[in-house]
Amino acid sequence: MSEVAVIDARRRWLALAPAYLVIGVFMVIPLMIMVAISFMEQNVYGGVFRVFSTDAYTQFLFQRDFDGNLVFNPAYLVILGRSVALAAAATAICVAVGFSVAWFIVRQPPRRRNLLVFLITIPFWTNLLVRAYAWVIILGRGGVIDSPFRALGLLGPDGTLGLLYTNTAILIGLTYTYLPLMVLPIYASLEKLDFRLVEAASDLYADKWWTMRQVVLPLAAPGVIAGAILVFVPALGDFISPNLLGGAKRLTLGSLVQFQFATARNWPFGAAVAVILLVFVMASLALYVRLTRKAGKAGQP
Amino acid sequence: MSESIAGTEAIGIRNAVKRYGDFTALKGVTLSIADNEFFTLLGPSGCGKTTLLRMIAGFEAVSEGEIVLYGERIAHLPPDKRPVNTVFQHYALFPHMSVFDNVAFGLRRLRKPPGEVERTVREMLALVHLQDFADRLPGQLSGGQQQRVALARALAPHPQVLLLDEPLSALDLKLRQAMRGELQRLQRDTGITFVFVTHDQEEALAMSDRIAVLRAGEVQQVGTPEDIYLRPENRFVADFIGDTNFIEARVERVLEGAAELIIDGGIRVRARLSHRVAPGEAVTLSLRPENIVITAPGEGLAEARVLAQTFLGPNSLVTLELPGGTRLHWRRSNQSGGGQGLGPGESVGLRFAEDAIAVLRS
Amino acid sequence: MSARTRRRAETQAETHSGAGRIAHFGWLGPLALAFYAFLYSPIVVLIAYSFNDSRFAMIWQGFSLKWYATVLENGDIQTAALNSLVVATAATAISVSIATVAALALARGGAFRGKTLSMGLIALPIVVPEIVTAVATLMFFSAIGLSLGLGNLIIAHTVFCIPFAFMPIRARLQGMDETLEQAAADLYASRWEAFRLVTLPLLAPGIFAGAVLAFVISLDDFIISLMISDAGTTTLPVYIFSMIRRGVTPEVNAVSTILFSVSLVLVSIYWLASRPKKDEA
Numbered sequence: 004m005s006e007v008a009v010i011d012a013r014r015r016w017l018a019l020a021p022a023y024l025v026i027g028v029f030m031v032i033p034l035m036i037m038v039a040i041s042f043m044e045q046n047v048y049g050g051v052f053r054v055f056s057t058d059a060y061t062q063f064l065f066q067r068d069f070d071g072n073l074v075f076n077p078a079y080l081v082i083l084g085r086s087v088a089l090a091a092a093a094t095a096i097c098v099a100v101g102f103s104v105a106w107f108i109v110r111q112p113p114r115r116r117n118l119l120v121f122l123i124t125i126p127f128w129t130n131l132l133v134r135a136y137a138w139v140i141i142l143g144r145g146g147v148i149d150s151p152f153r154a155l156g157l158l159g160p161d162g163t164l165g166l167l168y169t170n171t172a173i174l175i176g177l178t179y180t181y182l183p184l185m186v187l188p189i190y191a192s193l194e195k196l197d198f199r200l201v202e203a204a205s206d207l208y209a210d211k212w213w214t215m216r217q218v219v220l221p222l223a224a225p226g227v228i229a230g231a232i233l234v235f236v237p238a239l240g241d242f243i244s245p246n247l248l249g250g251a252k253r254l255t256l257g258s259l260v261q262f263q264f265a266t267a268r269n270w271p272f273g274a275a276v277a278v279i280l281l282v283f284v285m286a287s288l289a290l291y292v293r294l295t296r297k298a299g300k301a302g303q304p
Numbered sequence: 305m306s307e308s309i310a311g312t313e314a315i316g317i318r319n320a321v322k323r324y325g326d327f328t329a330l331k332g333v334t335l336s337i338a339d340n341e342f343f344t345l346l347g348p349s350g351c352g353k354t355t356l357l358r359m360i361a362g363f364e365a366v367s368e369g370e371i372v373l374y375g376e377r378i379a380h381l382p383p384d385k386r387p388v389n390t391v392f393q394h395y396a397l398f399p400h401m402s403v404f405d406n407v408a409f410g411l412r413r414l415r416k417p418p419g420e421v422e423r424t425v426r427e428m429l430a431l432v433h434l435q436d437f438a439d440r441l442p443g444q445l446s447g448g449q450q451q452r453v454a455l456a457r458a459l460a461p462h463p464q465v466l467l468l469d470e471p472l473s474a475l476d477l478k479l480r481q482a483m484r485g486e487l488q489r490l491q492r493d494t495g496i497t498f499v500f501v502t503h504d505q506e507e508a509l510a511m512s513d514r515i516a517v518l519r520a521g522e523v524q525q526v527g528t529p530e531d532i533y534l535r536p537e538n539r540f541v542a543d544f545i546g547d548t549n550f551i552e553a554r555v556e557r558v559l560e561g562a563a564e565l566i567i568d569g570g571i572r573v574r575a576r577l578s579h580r581v582a583p584g585e586a587v588t589l590s591l592r593p594e595n596i597v598i599t600a601p602g603e604g605l606a607e608a609r610v611l612a613q614t615f616l617g618p619n620s621l622v623t624l625e626l627p628g629g630t631r632l633h634w635r636r637s638n639q640s641g642g643g644q645g646l647g648p649g650e651s652v653g654l655r656f657a658e659d660a661i662a663v664l665r666s
Numbered sequence: 667m668s669a670r671t672r673r674r675a676e677t678q679a680e681t682h683s684g685a686g687r688i689a690h691f692g693w694l695g696p697l698a699l700a701f702y703a704f705l706y707s708p709i710v711v712l713i714a715y716s717f718n719d720s721r722f723a724m725i726w727q728g729f730s731l732k733w734y735a736t737v738l739e740n741g742d743i744q745t746a747a748l749n750s751l752v753v754a755t756a757a758t759a760i761s762v763s764i765a766t767v768a769a770l771a772l773a774r775g776g777a778f779r780g781k782t783l784s785m786g787l788i789a790l791p792i793v794v795p796e797i798v799t800a801v802a803t804l805m806f807f808s809a810i811g812l813s814l815g816l817g818n819l820i821i822a823h824t825v826f827c828i829p830f831a832f833m834p835i836r837a838r839l840q841g842m843d844e845t846l847e848q849a850a851a852d853l854y855a856s857r858w859e860a861f862r863l864v865t866l867p868l869l870a871p872g873i874f875a876g877a878v879l880a881f882v883i884s885l886d887d888f889i890i891s892l893m894i895s896d897a898g899t900t901t902l903p904v905y906i907f908s909m910i911r912r913g914v915t916p917e918v919n920a921v922s923t924i925l926f927s928v929s930l931v932l933v934s935i936y937w938l939a940s941r942p943k944k945d946e947a
Contacts, residue, residue, distance in 0.1 A: 012778065018771035019784055021764040022828060026787055029825045030799070033806035037798070040805055050808070104701045107694040119698075121937060126705050128933040132888045132903050133922040136910055137708030140715060140919075147711055179704065199396035201689050202363050205383040206390045207410035207461065211689045219689070221400045240795025242889050247910070257797045264801050264893065274805065277798045284795055365687060382687060 034281075041274035051270050059275035079259070083279070086255040089170065089245075090238035093177035094185075097234045098227060100178075101185030105226075106219070108186075109193040120190060127183040135176050135243045142166040142175070142248070168250030176244030181237060185230035192226025193219070225295060232291045236284050256280045312339040312374070314465055314497040315360060320369035322355050322521075329355045331521040332369070337465075337499060338514075339374075342491050344500045346508040347518035348544065353501045356518070357467050360499065361390045374464060384413070388465040389458035394474060395450045397442035403429070403453050404438040410461035428456040431490065448479045455487075459494060466491075468500045472507065484510050505545045509533060517541050534592075537578055538665045542590035549632045551589040551661075555581050563663060565589065568628035571606045575661035588664045593621065593635035595660035604653025608632070610646045622646060624654065709926060716919035733920035743921060746905035752816060753891075753901060754884035757823035758831070762877045764824075765831035766869075773839035774847075791826040799826065800893035807894060816899050819891060823884045830883045831876035838872025871939050878936040882929060 041059050044052040066076040108119045126134060141147040144163040152158050166172055196219065204214040220227075242257035249255070254262065256276060263273025315337040322330040330352045337343045345353040358364040360371060362383035371379045378386050389410065397406050407428055411421045429435050432452035442450055451471060458466055468487075472480045488511055491498045502508055508515050509529040517524040517532060517540075525537045536542035539550065553565040556572065563577050567589070575589055601607060608624040611631070615638075622634045634654070636646075646652065716734070720727035737743055765788075772784060791799065803822050812818060846868070850860040888903040895904055902925070909918050 012775075015771045015775040015778065018767040018775075022768040022788055023784075025764060025825060026790060026828060029803065029806070029821055030790055030794075031787075033802035034794070034798075036806050036809055037802040100697070100701060103691075103694055104698050106691075107698040110690070110694075122702060123705065124937070125930065125933055126709055128882055128886075128936075129709065129926045129929040130886045130888075130903060130906075130922065132886075132907060133712065133918075133925060134708050136906075136918065136922070137712045139910075140711055141708065179708070182701075182705070197394075197396060199392050199394065200398060202361075202383065203390070203392060203396040203398070204409070205363075205688045206361055206388075207457070208384045208413035209409070210384055211691065213413065214689050218398060236793070237795060240797050242797050257795070260797050260801055261889075261893075264804065270805065273801060277801050280795055281798050284793070284798075288793065363688065 037274045038278055040270055041278050043271050045269050045271050047268075056271070059269075059271035062272050063275060063279065079276075082254050082259055083256060085170070085253065086239055086257070086280075087283070089173055089177060089255065090235050090241075092174055093181060093238045094231050094235045096174075096178050097182050097185035098231060101182060101189050101230060102220075102223070102227065105186050105190040105193050106215075108190055109196075116194075120187070123183050123186055131180060132243055135180065135247050138172070138176055138179065139167060139247055142172050167248060168253070170249070170253060172248040173244050173253060173255070176248045177238045177241060180241070180244060181234040184233040184237075188229040188233065189223060189226040192223045192229075196222050228291060228294050232287060235287055239283060239287075240280050256283075311341075313337070313372070314339045314341065314374060315499065316370075316372035317356070317360075318370045318372065320356065320359060320371065321367045322352070322359065322364060323367045329521050330359075333518075333521070333523055335516055335523065335526065337497060340495055340497055342488065342498045342500065342511060342513045344502060344508040344512035344515045345518060346502060346505060346515050346545075347524075348503055350520075351518040352521040353503075353518050354469055357390075357469055357499060357501045360465070361388060361467050362386050387461075387463055388467055389461060389463040390467040390469065391454045391458045391471045393470045395442075395454040395471075397450055397453055397457070399442055401441075402438065403434065403440050403442065403445070406442065406453055407457045407460050409457065414461055424460055425456075428460045431459070431493070432456045447475055448483070451475060451483070455490065459490070459496070462494075463496060465497045465499060466494075468498060470502055471500075472502070473504070480507070487511060509545070517544065519544075534659075535576070535578060535662050536590055536664065537662075539588055539590070542662065542664060547593055547633065547635075549591040549593060550664075551591060551630060551632070553587050553589050553663075555583050555585045555587060558583060565663075568606070568626040568630040570628065571626065573605070573656060573661060575663050576659055577663055579663075579665055581663060588666065590662045590664055591632070591656065591660060593633040594619075595657045596624075596632060596634040597655050597657055598634065598636070599653035599655060601651045601653050605655040606653070608652055608654050610648055610650045610652065612648060613646060624652070712919050712922045712926070715916060716923040718916050718919070720916070733916045734924075736917050737920045737924070740917070742900075743902070743905060746900045746902045749816060749819075749899055750885055750902040753819045753823055754881050756820045757827050757884045758877050758880045760820070760824045761827035761880050762831045762835075762873060765828050765876060765880075766835055766873055768828075769832055769835040769839055770865075773836055774844070788829050788832055790829075792829045796826075796887075796889045800890040803890065804893045818894055819899055819901065822890050822894055823887060826887070826890065827880035827884055831880040834875035834879060835869065835872040838869055838875075842868055875936055875939045878932055878939065882932050882936070886929070 040051055042055055044054045044056045046052050063079045065073040068074045108116055149163050200218050204218045240257045242261050245255040245258040260273050260277050263269045313336050317333055317335040320330055320333045347353045359366055366379045370377055404425055407425045408421050411424055432455055434452055472483050514528055515532050516526045519540050525541045533545055542548045551567050553567045555563050556566050557564040561577055563575055565573055608626050611623040611625050614621045619638050620636045622636050624632045624634055717729050718726055719730035807818055846864050847860050850864040891901045891904050
């Protein structure tokens with residue numbers, strides 16, 4: 004599209020002002036306050052003391068023993084590691100499944116294609132909380148999966164397969180929540196793929212695996228990268244799946260932040276964890292920008 | 305060139321049928337393409353020519369029938385198992401690979417040693433005059449250059465047959481005409497059988513050893529460009545290739561390979577026969593506009609009146625009317641010194657060149 | 667287009683997708699089937715169990731509508747649902763207005779310094795993890811002592827609804843032919859007339875799609891609402907969460923089913939509005 008200015012500069016800024024104002028005041032400033040609070044001291048009765056302190060960040064790595072010395076405490080690093088590992092695993096599963104499903108859909112006749120894409124979006128639009136909660140019923144004690152095993156008398160004295168409140172349950176929840184966000188961008192880039200390139204590869208003696216690896220995958224890379232970021236970023240900070248499916252003991256960054264504000268009332272520490280989460284998100288976004296630049300250079304003219 | 309196929313058969317298509325649901329794209333096509341031949345599939349869009357080409361390449365499965373490549377049945381083989389390569393209509397170059405890697409793609413898949421890959425790719429790029437473009441990406445090339453990369457890529461594995469799907473259609477007119485000669489040269493130099501698909505009759509006439517004209521999934525006529533143009537067998541072929549006059553006629557007398565016919569309610573003409581007709585039968589004749597010879601009034605086979613004249617540059621198209629009301633187009637050369645134009649209402653005499661009239665199959 | 671040519675166009679499109687024999691993997695079909703089963707199983711389970719007679723959410727006892735009756739008698743649920751609707755309606759109205767003028771400025775304002783930054787700023791609420799936005803907003807409201815009841819929720823929802831309202835409007839603007847506005851100007855329409863008579867009617871489907879999207883996003887929001895709502899301003903998802911915390915009851919399934927039905931209607935409307943028309947495609 005041509006970049007012809009239909010609107011002059013003064014009107015342009017006037018039109019952008021409300022968006023700037025609302026997002027600036029109610030998003031950017033809160034984030035700045037959050038960073039500031041992460042460097043303050045906790046008031047155990049709620050709120051903060053306005054004193055500069057790095058206690059919140061120290062607390063992430065160390066704890067004080069009886070003598071008041073700092074001792075390395077891996078507990079929060081474990082939570083960080085769990086969050087990253089779960090988000091990465093969910094992303095990997097989503098890439099594998101999402102790419103396969105997207106390729107399947109793209110190979111269907113146009114009318115069926117639209118229907119299949121539409122079918123993906125429906126559950127995606129329904130309440131996330133409610134859908135995650137449904138997995139409690141499915142995975143939980145005596146739930147949908149347990150029932151047939153119970154009927155066959157295959158369950159032990161505890162009466163459950165013990166699927167709920169595990170890392171696997173969180174992973175299922177994350178995969179379930181974010182899989183559509185992977186399928187759709189991959190589908191979008193596969194749909195744009197010129198199928199004659201696939202025919203050309205096959206015409207030039209490439210078998211199907213080689214064709215996928217050398218032709219389809221490189222050309223769908225922008226979609227895969229976009230999907231990976233759309234899954235990884237929210238999965239890293241997800242609160243619902245860990246909270247509902249992981250149980251109290253399996254905290255992730257998201258549920259840790261929520262816990263600090265809702266229960267522990269340690270604002271500086273909660274803010275510090277939120278800042279750490281935000282740093283990870285921004286780092287993955289920076290990586291995304293670099294990757295897409297590279298993919299853009301190597302890809303289509 | 306060949307009147308009939310003399311040499312080895314490169315491709316045999318035996319009663320090939322292609323159905324999509326209840327739509328039949330090919331209705332039992334049988335063709336035999338000779339080794340080292342430049343063979344063209346010609347027809348309007350939707351006639352099934354591309355489907356037929358894609359069936360030879362293996363992109364489409366045959367619903368019925370068989371395809372034979374140098375004596376071997378290949379209809380059941382996937383494209384990567386067939387020693388034929390395709391030049392795609394819009395080239396289908398891999399946009400993320402350099403020109404070199406594009407051309408090397410097939411060779412590497414055939415597990416040729418790196419040295420041979422390198423040598424062959426250079427050779428192919430030289431063949432299409434693109435030696436200096438090996439490291440470019442396809443997006444950095446012009447349309448004509450991309451088209452030559454596509455040729456090099458398809459020729460590099462030295463296929464038994466090269467399939468070309470309207471490869472010139474995306475080029476502008478000048479380049480398209482230049483590429484015609486180039487393609488013929490490549491075909492001669494490589495000795496590979498070319499099967500060429502086009503809807504452009506001029507292209508087909510200019511390049512082919514033989515042409516098959518298709519319409520609605522059926523072969524209408526197979527023959528040399530001369531056969532097709534000068535001796536069209538049916539109305540469709542006569543109409544699709546070049547301009548022609550259709551004349552309703554009645555068979556008067558059947559002779560050896562020819563017939564005497566009556567046109568325009570009384571004019572007696574002689575025409576060549578490619579099929580059997582019976583005396584008294586009503587038939588349609590085809591007469592090319594350039595095959596009408598104008599004489600002074602009273603000196604020709606018949607009299608005609610000039611209705612209109614359209615100037616077309618190298619020639620003019622003159623509309624004539626015979627006494628019985630039949631209208632004919634006459635193509636008149638505008639060569640300098642060719643005399644002055646004819647005015648509407650003027651009377652002329654006319655006759656027809658020898659062998660100029662073809663009796664069409666109904 | 668006649669039925670016959672359309673049919674042929676379709677078959678050709680089918681051919682284009684490869685006649686099934688190139689780069690075809692037999693296991694893709696079953697995998698796709700499993701994928702859709704996975705996608706829909708929670709919803710099916712929810713709906714099925716919402717008709718469960720048993721007091722225990724997970725044990726099937728027989729068909730009953732009693733949980734729907736319970737929901738309809740529960741005043742708290744109705745209050746929460748009303749809160750959700752008020753917040754979603756207000757946030758949608760405000761965010762769509764803001765997004766529309768911003769989209770016009772960015773799509774019709776030519777190239778200018780700060781354009782990328784503006785796009786980034788508008789996308790910020792999507793980029794920042796919800797939980798971070800939630801606690802940041804909570805601390806902000808607390809720091810400035812803002813306590814407007816539902817007003818706080820409306821402000822927070824407006825912020826994250828802006829990018830969702832913005833996207834379809836901008837997409838629509840990008841697909842629109844600028845020369846139409848120029849033609850209007852050429853035909854002596856003032857800038858405002860050109861906007862009102864040409865741009866706005868053409869933009870309407872985009873604005874509508876943006877509004878539905880913003881509405882559903884607001885209605886579905888849970889984490890941000892959870893952090894900044896208090897006893898008097900509970901929204902429906904927050905209320906459902908508290909029900910789940912208290913113990914899994916079939917009442918949750920009934921509310922969820924109702925919520926799902928509402929979303930389904932809205933997503934269908936959105937889909938119909940945002941789908942490109944045949945003659946435009």
